[in-house]
Amino acid sequence: MKSTIKDVARKANVSVATVSRVLNNLPGYSEDTKRTVLRVIEELKYQPNAIARGLINKRTQTIGVLFPSVSSAFSSEVLHGIEHFAHDENYSIVVCNTAEDGRRTMKYLQVLREKQVDGIIFSSEVLKEEYYEALKAMDVPVVLVATHSEYKSVPYVKVDDWKASYEATEYLIHKGHRQIAMIGGYEGDPIAGKPRIDGFKQALLDNGITLRDELIFDGGFRFDQATVAAENLLLTAPEVTAVFAASDEMAIALISVAAKHGISVPEQISVIGYDNLKLAEMSNPPLTTIAQPLYKMGERAADKLISMITSKERVVSEIVPHKIIERNTVRKLP
Amino acid sequence: MKSTIKDVARKANVSVATVSRVLNNLPGYSEDTKRTVLRVIEELKYQPNAIARGLINKRTQTIGVLFPSVSSAFSSEVLHGIEHFAHDENYSIVVCNTAEDGRRTMKYLQVLREKQVDGIIFSSEVLKEEYYEALKAMDVPVVLVATHSEYKSVPYVKVDDWKASYEATEYLIHKGHRQIAMIGGYEGDPIAGKPRIDGFKQALLDNGITLRDELIFDGGFRFDQATVAAENLLLTAPEVTAVFAASDEMAIALISVAAKHGISVPEQISVIGYDNLKLAEMSNPPLTTIAQPLYKMGERAADKLISMITSKERVVSEIVPHKIIERNTVRKLP
DNA sequence: CTGAAAGCGCTTACAG
DNA sequence: CTGAAAGCGCTTACAG
Numbered sequence: 001m002k003s004t005i006k007d008v009a010r011k012a013n014v015s016v017a018t019v020s021r022v023l024n025n026l027p028g029y030s031e032d033t034k035r036t037v038l039r040v041i042e043e044l045k046y047q048p049n050a051i052a053r054g055l056i057n058k059r060t061q062t063i064g065v066l067f068p069s070v071s072s073a074f075s076s077e078v079l080h081g082i083e084h085f086a087h088d089e090n091y092s093i094v095v096c097n098t099a100e101d102g103r104r105t106m107k108y109l110q111v112l113r114e115k116q117v118d119g120i121i122f123s124s125e126v127l128k129e130e131y132y133e134a135l136k137a138m139d140v141p142v143v144l145v146a147t148h149s150e151y152k153s154v155p156y157v158k159v160d161d162w163k164a165s166y167e168a169t170e171y172l173i174h175k176g177h178r179q180i181a182m183i184g185g186y187e188g189d190p191i192a193g194k195p196r197i198d199g200f201k202q203a204l205l206d207n208g209i210t211l212r213d214e215l216i217f218d219g220g221f222r223f224d225q226a227t228v229a230a231e232n233l234l235l236t237a238p239e240v241t242a243v244f245a246a247s248d249e250m251a252i253a254l255i256s257v258a259a260k261h262g263i264s265v266p267e268q269i270s271v272i273g274y275d276n277l278k279l280a281e282m283s284n285p286p287l288t289t290i291a292q293p294l295y296k297m298g299e300r301a302a303d304k305l306i307s308m309i310t311s312k313e314r315v316v317s318e319i320v321p322h323k324i325i326e327r328n329t330v331r332k333l334p
Numbered sequence: 335m336k337s338t339i340k341d342v343a344r345k346a347n348v349s350v351a352t353v354s355r356v357l358n359n360l361p362g363y364s365e366d367t368k369r370t371v372l373r374v375i376e377e378l379k380y381q382p383n384a385i386a387r388g389l390i391n392k393r394t395q396t397i398g399v400l401f402p403s404v405s406s407a408f409s410s411e412v413l414h415g416i417e418h419f420a421h422d423e424n425y426s427i428v429v430c431n432t433a434e435d436g437r438r439t440m441k442y443l444q445v446l447r448e449k450q451v452d453g454i455i456f457s458s459e460v461l462k463e464e465y466y467e468a469l470k471a472m473d474v475p476v477v478l479v480a481t482h483s484e485y486k487s488v489p490y491v492k493v494d495d496w497k498a499s500y501e502a503t504e505y506l507i508h509k510g511h512r513q514i515a516m517i518g519g520y521e522g523d524p525i526a527g528k529p530r531i532d533g534f535k536q537a538l539l540d541n542g543i544t545l546r547d548e549l550i551f552d553g554g555f556r557f558d559q560a561t562v563a564a565e566n567l568l569l570t571a572p573e574v575t576a577v578f579a580a581s582d583e584m585a586i587a588l589i590s591v592a593a594k595h596g597i598s599v600p601e602q603i604s605v606i607g608y609d610n611l612k613l614a615e616m617s618n619p620p621l622t623t624i625a626q627p628l629y630k631m632g633e634r635a636a637d638k639l640i641s642m643i644t645s646k647e648r649v650v651s652e653i654v655p656h657k658i659i660e661r662n663t664v665r666k667l668p
Numbered sequence: 669c670t671g672a673a674a675g676c677g678c679t680t681a682c683a684g
Numbered sequence: 685c686t687g688a689a690a691g692c693g694c695t696t697a698c699a700g
Contacts, residue, residue: 002473004693015671020695030669045471050448051388052693055676060385062428062449069414073612076410080403083431087438092445094396094426097417104421111426114384115396137379139336223616252616259618278407282557282586284593284618338677349687354679363685386677389692 003044012040023048054116062092063305064112065121066105069097073277074294078123078145081298089306091118098125109134119305121145126191127154141308145301146292147191148317155308157300157318159292161192164322165199168244168272168290171324173207176333177242177270180204181215183229183254184246192221196246196274221246226253234261234269241333242270248277251287255329266331276325286327293320337378346374357382388450396426397639398446399455400439403431407611408628412457412479415632423640425452432459443468453639455479460525461488475642479635480626481525482651489642489651491634493626495526498656499533502578502606502624505658507541510667511576511604514538515549517563517588518580526555530580530608555580560587568595568603575667576604582611585621589663600665610659620661627654 005023009016014033021028022037029037040046054060065082067075083093094117096108109131112120119141122131127149135142144156172180182200185193197216204211215237217229226245230253233243245251251273255265263269265285273280276291297320304315339357343350348367355362356371363371374380388394399416401409417427428451430442443465446454453475456465461483469476469488478490506514516534519527531550538545549571551563560579564587567577579585585607589599599605599619607614610625631654638649 006693016694017671017673017696018669021670024695026696028669033669047444047448049389049450049693051385051394051450052676053695054385055383055389055678055693056695058676073407073410076407079429080431083429087431087442090445092428092430092449094428095413095417096426097414097421108421110381111424114381115426116383116385223612249616252618256616256618256620278557279613279616282583282590282613282617284586284590286590340677350678351680351687351689352685355686358679360680361685367685383677386692387679389677389694390679392692 003046004049005046008037008040008044008046011044012037058116059118060116061090062094062115062117063119063121063302063309064094064096064108064115064117065123066096066098066108066125067123068125069099073279074146074275075123077277077294078298078301081295081300082121082145082302083298084295085299085302086306089302091302091306105131106134109138113138118309119143121301121305123147124191126189127151141305143301143305143308143315145297146294153314155304155315155317157297157304157320159297159322160319161195162199162202164274164290164292165196165244165246166203167199167322167324168274169200169203170207172242172244172270172272172330173203173209175242175270175330178209179215179237179240179242180209181217181233181237181240181243182246183217183219183226183233183243183250185221186218192246193218200244215240221249223249223253226250227257230254230257234258234263240269242272242330245271245273248273248275248280248283248287248289250274251289251329252279252283255283255285255287266329270330272324272330280325281327283327283329285329288327288330289325291323291325293322296320337380338383339380342371342374342378342380345378346371392450394450394452395424396428396449396451397453397455397636397643398428398430398442398449398451399457400430400432400442400459401457402459403433407613408480408609409457411611411628412632412635415629415634416455416479416636417632418629419633419636420640423636425636425640439465440468443472447472452643453477455635455639457481458525460523461485475639477635477639477642477649479631480628487648489638489649491631491638491652491654493631493656494653495529496533496536498608498624498626499530499578499580500537501656501658502608503534503537504541506576506578506604506606506664507537507543509576509604509664512543513549513571513574513576514543515551515567515571515574515577516580517551517553517560517567517577517584519555520552526580527552534578549574555583557583557587560584561591564588564591568592568597574603576606576664579605579607582607582609582614582617582621582623584608585623585663586613586617589617589619589621600663604664606658606664614659615661617661617663619663622661622664623659625657625659627656630654 098105148156273289280287432439482490607623614621
């Protein structure tokens with residue numbers, strides 16, 4: 001049987017109140033009683049029950065993290081950052097994989113509420129009104145990571161997608177490229193879709209390059225989805241000398257498809273990716289890409305959330321810096 | 335203010351006992367009272383407090399998962415499988431990244447104990463005696479995934495590493511290779527190191543190929559660690575025509591290093607990996623590898639753990655099938 | 669410096 | 685079919 005606070009109180013000949021005090025470093029006991037209490041705790045190998053504690057304190061020291069897909073490299077980097085920071089602050093993380101559909105999200109939100117988490121980090125997905133309402137009803141702090149929302153009260157931490165894409169595109173232009181295509185997300189995606197496409201377009205415009213809509217190949221961010229976009233691109237636009245891919249997986253899909261057709265990167269076609277996942281450096285050739293500081297984004301999000309939890313004061317959103325990582329997939333045109 | 339069971343009891347003109355009964359689908363109330371109680375619950379948007387519930391039931395419906403590194407692609411696949419299964423069974427997952435050192439593991443074990451998790455899944459690492467003792471003291475079910483241990487009482491789910499390596503090596507041999515090297519883990523690693531190295535050796539022996547110890551390049555499983563092993567291999571053993579890498583990252587490191595030296599895969603050197611992570615198919619060329627069913631391993635582990643939790647009966651370990659995924663990195667020698 | 673008591677939000681015998 | 689009461693393992697005024 002695990003021992004409880006009563007057991008140690010009894011064995012130490014003090015009240016449970018006293019035990020509780022030494023446990024929580026509150027004042028109110030002699031050095032002597034402290035010593036014996038501590039000794040008994042040791043003897044009984046007593047560990048406080050966080051559940052009982054949470055019932056009173058209304059704090060569970062745990063935070064819920066919602067991801068659209070736990071298994072992607074992107075999410076795990078962010079998660080790692082969150083987890084690391086949170087652990088150092090004595091918070092545990094419960095991970096929730098929301099999959100594609102909204103129903104799982106709502107179910108999870110309910111579970112998190114019942115389990116009385118102290119706060120929630122919501123990642124990558126758009127914060128639908130339904131979710132927002134549920135979150136509001138829960139009455140716990142929320143922070144967004146790698147996404148943002150129109151609900152001004154919800155702080156976020158993310159990169160400036162528009163600007164990052166603009167810079168990626170200019171990078172290509174400065175390397176002498178004029179025939180530039182993009183493999184992007186869906187225009188209808190307000191988070192990782194539209195802003196990146198818009199940044200791409202603007203960079204072209206600002207550099208006097210005529211915008212050709214047919215050079216924007218949209219679709220999903222994953223490798224297999226991008227594979228068809230890349231296939232398409234190579235087939236219909238052979239004049240293209242460089243492409244900006246809105247994710248590393250997309251960029252790598254292009255490299256793979258190109259290789260299959262005997263087109264070499266960067267000699268015949270240049271590519272720049274987006275994310276800087278681990279696989280960017282493992283790519284062959286190593287992928288030039290826009291780095292999002294995913295681990296750090298996780299940390300910052302956890303930091304914000306925890307300070308909202310502990311201080312109840314509003315926290316401000318944060319745009320986190322991206323940067324271009326030059327590897328070997330972009331060639332300078334002569 | 336969130337409403338409690340008392341609030342609904344009061345508003346429904348019944349006792350909390352009755353509310354509790356309808357909440358838990360226990361017998362003991364008329365259809366009529368059930369209806370009004372349900373209505374009031376709806377009106378108040380009442381949700382039970384799982385913490386209070388847990389205090390009584392001694393069940394928190396949460397399980398702790400310990401990973402050496404949450405961010406690796408390997409762990410996230412397993413985690414995803416665990417999470418999916420567990421969620422369907424109404425369990426939540428708290429993730430614990432144990433990093434490299436043991437101190438973090440012990441700290442986490444303590445947190446998990448205080449938070450009264452119902453069970454623990456321990457992944458990839460060797461179950462040191464210190465951990466085992468702590469786990470025993472916690473008195474909750476444990477299952478191992480992608481690792482095993484000498485403590486017979488702890489069930490595991492994993493692939494047969496020896497056999498998988500043996501088959502990978504034979505695959506190379508059957509393709510006509512005789513000069514075969516291995517990039518492996520540490521011989522001292524009883525989980526993913528020794529068994530794979532031994533399987534490799536035995537396959538060579540059984541096929542009449544003289545074992546040359548200097549063709550086994552050991553080190554860490556990660557890309558950057560393997561990069562030096564690969565460098566070494568290419569430099570010191572140019573006669574090698576095929577290599578068995580004990581992880582996909584190692585295999586990809588070899589491909590990268592080879593490319594850097596103008597050596598083409600599979601034309602000049604063949605490679606087979608191990609794991610079948612997502613990046614194996616994104617590799618360039620796509621990587622032939624031994625697949626571990628990581629997602630499924632996660633599911634099976636969760637399944638076992640949950641049945642230990644709910645039925646208190648002992649569960650049996652499981653060797654899960656691996657298989658060779660043929661892609662484009664192994665050439666048949668003429 | 670110390671303890672008795674109330675209470676956190678539930679569940680579960682027990683009694684009717 | 686229903687409720688009063690005890691209790692899960694703690695914390696926290698309150699009183700001394």
